Amino acid sequence: MNSVGRTERTEPLNVTVAGACAQSRHLLEVLCILQQQLLHLSDQTVCAVSEHLGLPVGQVESVVEFYSFLYKTPRGKYHILFSNCPSCGFRQDGRNLLHVLCDRLHVVAGETRADGLVSVDETSCIGMCDQGAALLVNGIPITRLDSVKIMRVAERVETEVALSDWPAEWFRVEDNIRRSGLLLKNGFAAGAGIRAALARGFDATLAEITRSGLRGRGGAGFSAGIKWALCREAQGTAHYVLCNADEGEPGTFKDRVLLHSHADAVFEGMTLCAAVIGAKQGFLYLRGEYRYLLPQLQTMLTHRREVGLLGNHILGQRGFDFDIEIVVGAGAYICGEESALIESLEGKRGVPRNRPPFPVTHGYLGQPTVVNNVETFAAAAHISLRSSAWFRAAGTEKSMGSKILSVSGDCSAPGIYEYPFGVTMRQVLDDCGARDVQAVQIGGPSGTLIGSAEFHRTLGFEDLPTGGSFMVFGHERDLLAMIVNFAHFFAHESCGFCTPCRVGTTLLKNGLDRIANGHGTQYDVDEMKRLGILVKQRSHCGLGQTAANSVLDCLHRFPHVFEQRLAQDSHEPCFDLDAALEEARRITHRDDAAAHLD
């Protein structure tokens, strides 16, 4: 966990690589281990990994270049990544904490200091949105940052204090469960869901899940029972259960809390799914930002094996064999898309597949696979224990049960709120202590931007479906800055597979930057709308299809935030003329007034 203090590598590269390859059979994990040890993945390392694993060098290279947490050039011994999310990002109370740290350490953001001690950069949301500004230092989160704490971090870096000797309090991640419902209020004893399923029979358990009306909690809302049934019927040499714990939607952190405090229910839901579909192997794909949870989750899996809840003959049932392996991502939002997740698990770039076929028939290694969200599996375990009727008693006709929300932003009590589906936005805002609210981003950047005139709307598949992100923007917030932030996020996270998303998200980013910087005209606004619709309608997967939602919503509901920023002149050049002369000035050693435009 802590590479700091490690002496210069003395063993030959192929010994280090062999050691990493011995620790995991997953390419991504091997590369993460080597990144931690060597601080980068050089061409030589890529070739050595390719030889050791018998994989094409091109495949290893393509993976290294795809994931944000893998680097071709050396990072610092202390590698610090600030979240750039609106809620847990480095802009807090008018201060730019990333700049504060960079200034103090004399390091340029994105570069490694010349002595190799430290590198500082930004990264997409790290899921700490309920506990202030946050960063990852060598993969471990530090929360509740302020400029005082930043100075103390800098001191410890400069004096090379090992991370294990930093104040433990800095690394504390609170659950912040503010409101409990079906899943969070009711206790869950390990094994209870499986025992109920064994007593009932697996066919009856599938029927119970289907009857409960449980729909996928990642946001898309496909019926869990139907998905399991389709997978069970699909022919294959093996069936697989995948838990999607790649919770990357900015503003979402409920899976972090479920995995921290309710992981038994999650693992149990996976085990029940395995029993229903006939899977022997399951994977939990944990986002790289949550790697700090790995030791605890591994301990829990070991315990479950010891008490007969995983492994062969689960609870003495002959032929009921199932185990779970945890695979950790490496910084790629797109891997939350189920088929991209499968590609990633197979040691490839996280590029979404063409569908059909769907994962239920052709998933992991081309075999029938169920992919469900963390919360869906937890709910399934509770349903097995308590019955479908218990679940259906909460929620609405088309949205049974409860939804766990991750509430963050401008409110007095950010944290986890579990409500029956059908709750109004107004209720959530009142409960979290949000006053003077300008807008709420529901479901994260890929979701919907809602203004105060519509706070009577309800959360659920009938009205506003959500994966759980609920970001509150008060009247002080610069909404356009939020839209710009989201546009940068999508341009950074686009996998690059299809033209509209690869090029379109960058064009949206550039255009919004231009408007936000006061150089935009009505033409640019119209272009954003035209581009936004194209990207939404023509992209390959959910990322591209939702990437323009926030800009289109903002144009629709808050047109003034664009209008008030537009340049008066309708003929603004599309680039900064004076800045474009910079190279000529440098070459000619001139910087006098005549070498500048007015």
Place this chain on the structure above:
Amino acid sequence: MSAGANQPEFSPNTFTMDGIEIPFKDGQTLMDAALAAGVYIPHLCHHPGLTPHGSCKLCMVDIGSGRASSCTTPAVAGQQVSNNTPALNEARRTLTQMLFIEGNHLCPSCEKTGNCTLQAMAYHLGMLEGHFPQFFQRREVDASHSTVMLDRDRCILCELCVRASREVDGKNVFAVAGRGITARLIVNSPSGKLADSDLEIDDLAAHICPVGAILIKAHAYEIPIGWRTFDLRQIDEIGPEKVIQARVGHTDD
């Protein structure tokens, strides 16, 4: 997808595209069936015989109120597909502009001019300018190979070469690395150079490039400008497939 009372009856294995009835065999995609019936759907990343990719998105069609890439969507009896519509062609023109401004496409100085599918597509769709500001990305040229050269400036990431190498040549010369706007074509060799790969001049991968990213050395301008494929015919008359077939036939030296 059921036909309403006023809809015409469909024979079992046909769908309509822009009102024309198109027959299909089970398992065929909309693109396969349309090409077989002589109906052109604009496309850049598709090539019959290679696994459909669905990345360029030019072959997007509307099916009822839905949308799909015709190269990856199985044909279903009775589907009503819109293809050659002003709205779709405008979207295709914008996508083509995106491909132009993303890379560095300087047609007048490119050897592929006149034989380039991207250029022909631009003419076909009535594209008069790149429209968006150029990205001016710096991309690496690889001239290490004795007979084939790779100029990434013109690569549109269609992965035709990637698939041709794996699926037809039985090799694995190319891959795409990175993500988003920094995604790039790489060569699967220890040095990352074409010279160290097992690419040979007779490989389909050396000839399938629809643009001027992969070029055969020492054969430049054998056909003069003005007499090249798309100087003589429109892309919708022949599609890029026949161009590639012709090109592979030309290289027995």
